[in-house]
Amino acid sequence: MATHTISVTVGQDSIQVAPTTLTMTSDDEVQWAGTNAGKFSIVFDTGDAFGQKELAHGVATTKQRPRKKGRFKYTVVSDENPGLRLDPVIIVEDPPTTPH
Numbered sequence: 529m530a531t532h533t534i535s536v537t538v539g540q541d542s543i544q545v546a547p548t549t550l551t552m553t554s555d556d557e558v559q560w561a562g563t564n565a566g567k568f569s570i571v572f573d574t575g576d577a578f579g580q581k582e583l584a585h586g587v588a589t590t591k592q593r594p595r596k597k598g599r600f601k602y603t604v605v606s607d608e609n610p611g612l613r614l615d616p617v618i619i620v621e622d623p624p625t626t627p628h
Contacts, residue, residue: 529555530552530553530556530557531556531557532550532552532556532558532559533560533561534547534558534559534560534561534616535560535561536560536561536562536563536568536604537562537563537564537566538566538567538568538604538607538612539564539566541612542612543568543604543612544614545604545614545616548616548617549617549618549619550616550617550618550619551619552594552618552619552621553620553621553623554593554594554596554597554620554621554622555623556594557592558591558592558594558618559589559590559591559592560583560589560604562585562589566607566608567585567606567607567608568585568588568605568607569582569583569584569585569588569604569605569607570582570602570604570605571602572600572602572603573600573601573602573603574600576595576596577596577598577600577602577618577620578592578594578595585607594618594620596620597621598619599617599618600617600620601615602615602616602617
């Protein structure tokens, strides 16, 4: 199991996310980490990737394990300026199998 961190920078008029596309396995965890004081929430197009459609800042910045596999588009929304958004992607794949 690996823990992935997605860096989020919420600026005055832009949001930056690195990486913009994350590929992980269903055994991994992910958390979003703010690089400055700007708070944000994570809103998934569908609510089944991580069990909730929206992850508030306090939840998004803790480790999350996916509940389903697939390609999930999500939106990073600035708490200060909800019109400020960015749409990255998470791809959840099967964990690697080890030969016996």
